[in-house]
Amino acid sequence: AMDVDDALTIVEMTDTADRKIGGYSKGMRQRIKVAAALVTDPKVLILDEPLNGTDPIQRAHLIELFERLGAEGKTIIVSSHVLEEVERVSNRVVAIVDGRLAAAGSVEAIRAAMHDIPYVVRIATDAPRDLGAALFAESSAAVSVSATDSGLEITTNDITTLGRDTPRVAAAVGATITSFQPQDQSLESVFRYLVEGR
Structure with missing residues (x-):
């Protein structure tokens, strides 16, 4: 397991750790959720819309974090409507349309098909x-x-x-x-x- 302070450092939330979560912006809450997930040091991280509500700097930081975690061997599953950012960090995508699997693979392979x-x-x-x-x-x-x-x-x-x-x-x-x-x-x-x- 990861130390709470280390998880807060990773998501750049140490300065606001003493504040109540209710006073956080949406982007700050997103980062706290990621920190909470990191504390358990999971092999697979499942995140629902983790970039939603983040400003461009926070978004870039989270994307960089996901890339780093992926390089460390963790599997990160992200559901998102921010497709441009997801594409930058994904090596495999699963497209679900109307609740059904529409395609899976690399973006290039899906497009080529x-x-x-x-x-x-x-x-x-x-x-x-x-x-x-x-x-x-x-x-x-x-x-x-x-x-x-x-x-x-x-x-x-x-x-x-x-x-x-x-x-x-x-x-x-x-x-x-x-x-x-x-x-x-x-x-x-x-x-x-x-x-x-x-």
Whole structure:
């Protein structure tokens, strides 16, 4: 078991340890709950919405704490609607939609299994017209190509092939690529696809 003072130190609550919990902010109460769980030194920590009500600094600190605990071999199960932060610290996610298991695995693996949903990729380039026309003509992976303010937006069913074809085609037309960014591989996008059943 962990000493109470050590648990309070870990969640940065030693300064307010003598105050009544009723006077704590929501974020402070969240951190106290984590400290209470840490006192028992569990191998598995189950936390319900631990980031809810925390300010950006508290949230960053808790995320850092979860990463550290995970590195120490602890399993942390978090239910959360703050998907962006969860994605940063998760190596495996379980998506539950309407009380049923919709998907489980890494975000990348879940997204890759959604064969019926095309990827959207943004490419920043100095020659959008030339690169767009060449990709559409030469890459079987480019389903549609449209110009944006900073380059191209490409819809593809095969992001791996598009990623392989783009540098070759860019070199052939003399285009410089400054970024190749999939737009819908985030946990939030994947969850939205699962919920909408698309």
